Amino acid sequence: MSCLLFLQDVNCFLVDSNGFIIVSKERSEVGRFFGEVDGSVMTALIKSGMFKQVSLYDYQGMCRSGHSHSSSARPLLSPFYGLAAVIKWFFSHMLMFLLEFNLCGLWHSDYIVDAKAGYHTSHKAKKVDALQPCDTEYPGFVYDSSIRETNSLIKCGRCQKMFVVQAVPESNLVLMVVQADCDCSRQYSSITLEPKEVKYNASVKCNRMKSQKVRRRPNSCHAYHPKENAKDCGGASEISLSVAVFLTSLATSLALCRWT
Numbered sequence: 001m002s003c004l005l006f007l008q009d010v011n012c013f014l015v016d017s018n019g020f021i022i023v024s025k026e027r028s029e030v031g032r033f034f035g036e037v038d039g040s041v042m043t044a045l046i047k048s049g050m051f052k053q054v055s056l057y058d059y060q061g062m063c064r065s066g067h068s069h070s071s072s073a074r075p076l077l078s079p080f081y082g083l084a085a086v087i088k089w090f091f092s093h094m095l096m097f098l099l100e101f102n103l104c105g106l107w108h109s110d111y112i113v114d115a116k117a118g119y120h121t122s123h124k125a126k127k128v129d130a131l132q133p134c135d136t137e138y139p140g141f142v143y144d145s146s147i148r149e150t151n152s153l154i155k156c157g158r159c160q161k162m163f164v165v166q167a168v169p170e171s172n173l174v175l176m177v178v179q180a181d182c183d184c185s186r187q188y189s190s191i192t193l194e195p196k197e198v199k200y201n202a203s204v205k206c207n208r209m210k211s212q213k214v215r216r217r218p219n220s221c222h223a224y225h226p227k228e229n230a231k232d233c234g235g236a237s238e239i240s241l242s243v244a245v246f247l248t249s250l251a252t253s254l255a256l257c258r259w260t
Contacts, residue, residue: 011180013037017143019051034176035141035191040154040184041163042141042191049140050150050165061136063197085201136195155246156184202239 014023019034019042035042045051151164159182166175 006238009180011038011178013167013178015174017145021144021217022097022173026172032195033191035188036193038184039190040156040161040177040188041178043188044152044154044163045150045165046141048147048150048152049144051143051146054140054142056138056140056197058136058195061134061195061197062131062135063134065132066129092105135198136202137198138193138195140193141190145172154182154184154188156182156187159183201257 011025012023012027013021016022021029021032021034021037024037029037042051046053101163131162145167145244147167148166149166151162154163161179161182161184163176163178165177167173168175175252
């Protein structure tokens, strides 16, 4: 906790086994992927083997379609739609002209002033991105528990960033202490988890849709741990009524009833 509260020249992070920040000085960084916050340190951890990159797939993703339309207007299927649109435009403008026409101004020209049009319609076409179902691939990162501690120096132009990483005992968390006064954002870009669309050809896509993926079960049952005392589990059924406490509470209730 002293690292998070008192040390100003370092940044401290508590990261889980998938690289997501659990505790940080900045609240806005909590819950984010560590590679998005500091790409230089995450790149060094991947090169050292402390974090391994894996590919994950989302078979229920949504991707932008290549075909986009500007509005939901009816397409011009025949010349009659164009003729009807011209007639509608003519009568609508004629009606607005009659409503805004000032007959009083014909006899009293002194009151005529220049004014801007009070009725002006404009329609800007908004591009709507159509989405369609697709398969996406995005990177994931897994901590290698065999590496308990590592440290290194990262050269970032005129400065060097030092960091120390150590695993938290009896947990899946990792403590990272990073030098704060060296900015490496120009040399190392952030690592994001943005998904990318997976392109299939016609035959592979057809076969993938026909195949039903079966959920894989674990190879063995983990019902025992050497550091866990099984006698402490399931002891609720052994709870019995205390006769002394019951008689005391009963006597107290009777005494209160007599006083009232």
